[in-house]
Amino acid sequence: MTITIVPPHAASVQSDDVWRKAGDWLQRHQATIRTIQWTMVLVYGALLIVPVFLPLPGRAAYLWTNFTRFAQFIFWGVWWPLVLLSTALVGRIWCGIFCPEGAISEFASGRGRGRAIPRWLIWPGWPTVAFACTTIYGQMTSVYQYPRPTLFILGGSTFAAALIGFLYGRNKRVWCRYLCPVSGVFGLLAKLAPLHFRVDPPLWQLSQLSGIKPKAVNCAPLVPIRTMRGASDCHMCGRCAGFRGAIRLARRSPNHEIVHVAGTVAKPWETILIVVGLMGLAVGAFQWSVSPWFVQAKLWAAERLIENGVAWPLETTAPWWILTNYPGDVMTLLDGALLIAYVLAAALACGASTLSLLALAARSLGPWRTQRLHHLAQSLIPLAGAGVFLGLSGLTVGQLRSDGISLPFVDLLRAAMLTMATCWSGALCWQVTGIYSRVAARRALALSLVGLAMAPAVTGWVLLFWIW
């Protein structure tokens, strides 16, 4: 009998090798990836366009008997939640391998004008502003329920992606890098991914010293590959795998990027997206339609208007592309105004309280440094991401329930996910505080304040899922 002695780290080395090979496989199979992308373009086009030409589904329509219901379920009940989840698990592989919009934008860029990217386009606030605008506009037009606003919003975004690709860059994804309304959210979630393309600077230098000049890599989302330290901007397309023998797909701790990389450069727009966008505006957007506060505000406003003889805001409607307007489902101007006010109020209230507590936490760690505030905000990404995932999966559950499919453990799963995400954010915060202070009392105070900063968003999700 032969006894093989396995060194303790052998399993880990083997697993690293598996991931390196997976990255190299992606690099060698770019043609397969393009086939996947164009297949996705066809499926996406069919799900987006066909329902617009079909009658609206009746009460007896199920998602397995009606194409419009099926397309709604795929877009909002499956596609969105899974894309968010996959980004947190394996990075932005959706963007690099499956996204039809990215593929169209890059295709157009390969055949377009190839102009230099203008300064206005690289403003770092675009993804946050675009996310906020599309979220509010989606609620105004009931994008989750009707095919026309879905085509208008998603199709409009695809058209803009193609146009930007046609005008700027050569074989690049300028749209995805600077303007896509969800690139900010994906960039945040990718920081949690336990997989990334790792650059080894000494190996890179060694390759340069050896005089080897490999063929340049076309990184479509314009990542400065040599200095890449995080997964936020990388689309995981695999094109740079093996470049100069210094880049490979590798495992890492899901905490690594937030604790050790995210604090090196202050990113105020990411803080706004986390604190105001995901932990405020998104909560309001998912909440308003079931909120008793919204109903009370509407009753109060309607009574005041009628008392003053002003009836038109209660009677006036708008075309479907401004406010929801379908047989049996109509929003008046008052509904629309209150909806916008509710979502903005949630964004401001949650955002202001969370940001104030984060600022106190940053100050409790030592003399004021704005960069520390932004670093602490990064520790909230697990909670912010989990909240949006739960909000979207609420649509999945709602659609399945309306078709008679009950999911008995869903409340338990939601509670577990919210609790784990809150604890994960707390653990990240504790590690981040360790970078700025060695005094345990200061760190504990900062952690307590960040714990309080999480309360508004957690309360918002608890109200939505368990109380209202």
Ligand code: SF4
């Ligand atoms: S750095 Fe660029 S080329 Fe490399 S995997 Fe990421 S997106 Fe692709």
